[in-house]
Amino acid sequence: MKRTWFRGRTGRFIMMVSVLVLITAGMFALASVFMAYDPDGHLTRRWLHDSRWALFAWRLMMYAGIAGVWLMKVRPQLLRRWPEVRARLPRTELLGVLFILATECVAWTGTA
Template identity: 40%
Template sequence: MRLSIGARLMVWGLGLAAFGLLINLLASAVLGDFITWHNWLRDHANGLFLWRLSLYATLVYAWWRMRNRLLQREPQVASRLQRTEVAAIAALTLLEAANAVSGRGAA
């Protein structure tokens, strides 16, 4: 049985949410409680932000290479790619802005 695109996206979303929950539960168990985990995240917010920036830079580099190959193979998808890129940049910008405004700094 093959899942539809929507079902696959839902499975991925639920999997990522479960993974995030698991990481938080494990970290709080290792550190003793959620308050200590929250304090650790707050204390290391700048380092985590730099890590995310390096991750974004790596993704941009990989995307740029893949994008060029895709456009050579299928030039008619250029406008769709541009809309997708704008949406991705907007989503990441909003995520980082929300983290900055909330004072968390760590996703």
């Protein structure tokens, strides 16, 4: 039996909306568990402070993965499809790096 309901643009839209609704419900469920277990947030804050270096290493791995995919897959396809953006692309990449650095500075300023 073919699933004609999930074909085409409308089907993809329905799938994406339903996945986003499920993810949102899961996040609310997780937040309610945290609030029931630790209503003041002291245990969660202590856990975040104690595991800040592991979380920083995880973020660095995520940044490296995104940069690798960007440099090996997305950037060459982008330049092949739109060669006129070659002059503006380094500036856009620099803005992305500055955004990551600013985000990390904000994350590390309150961890004294």
